Amino acid sequence: MVDGPVVTVRGEAYREVAPEEARFAVTALARDREREPTLTRLAERAAAIRVLLDSYGPTIDRRETGDLRVRPETRRSGERVVAWHGSVVTTVTVSDFTALGELMLRLADQDQVAVAGPWWSLRPDSPAYREARHAAIADALLRAREYAEALDARVTDLIELADEGGGQPMMARMSFDAGGVESTAVPELELDPQPQSVHAAVRARFAITRPVLS
Template sequence: MADAPVVAVRGEAYREVAPELARFTVTASARDRDRESTLSRLAERAAAVRVLLDAAEPAVERRETGQLRVWPETKRSGERVVAYHGSVGTTVTVSDFTALGELMLRLADQDQVEVAGPWWSLRPDSPAYREARHAAIADALARAREYAEALGARVTALLELADSGLTAAPPMMARAAFAKGGGGGAAPEMELDPQPQPVQAAVEARFSISEPVLG
């Protein structure tokens, strides 16, 4: 077997699959000349965001509070504080896309709240990754058989298989930024089209083959 002819090939697979998750950010802000008033308004607006997210369960799979910022605004000519600013962001993960557009618009309809996103992605354990790896192995075997047949030989054994890497695109965003613009009434409806997620797998393989028939 060690002296048998060897063919080395690269197997590849590329798929575009439907996303499984969508993430977006919600940022509540406040500004006032008084620091305590700024903090109070910021807390109220953050609480209003939480109420809407609570009402959206179970569509909301996960939410994480990000950066909380409170900072003074000073005059250019000195350190005298003229106002205080505050903001707090939340990253929301949604798996039910039918409720995504409505939820984002309802959040954006809140006073001094900005919504940005969504970012589409797959779950880390998505079956799409496994399917791509299997397809890459099948491609490597098919290529090896093609080369062997061209030589009048056949594949006899697998000698080595190496994973060249599984590549998934970083979360892709169809940007839709919303900010409260005044006015009343119910928030308008919006449909969002999920972006297909590319998944690519590759393997390096070495196969032994029977003696070629040359000439």
């Protein structure tokens, strides 16, 4: 129980910072009337993607393969299989954006490969989040002092501080789709990383001295 006047304020902070990571997805595709050739082509195209990614070495921070799909295509009536479709997705994460455009275009230049992304983001432990939280607390304290000053009072103590969360950074996406068209040279692509919006908010209660209301 607080004995004395209390002021409750909300502190907020907004920041726009450069992204720290970029993710994109590479999908190898295959289709044939028979299942075995479909699986063989899918494995070969997935292996070609791995070889290309391996050539970039430490430029790639992380890659994860998932969402393997193999399904039959049937006629509208009945269960007769007329073709087999296969796909496998590899998600790639990089923090060095220097060769990102080149890498994505080289992957898109592969036979029957689709590329989607990049999705820009901050690392979960990015200092930008901590800096925004600190700024939100400073904003709350400043507001409390301004309210107290308007009453000829002053802030004396912190009673309660609650984190009200903040918005997640926005992510942008672009996509490429390669249908097996061969080219002699991969064109250059410059990507402009999308600034990430960081928001932090707190609710704080401060004790203040007795106001002068005369």
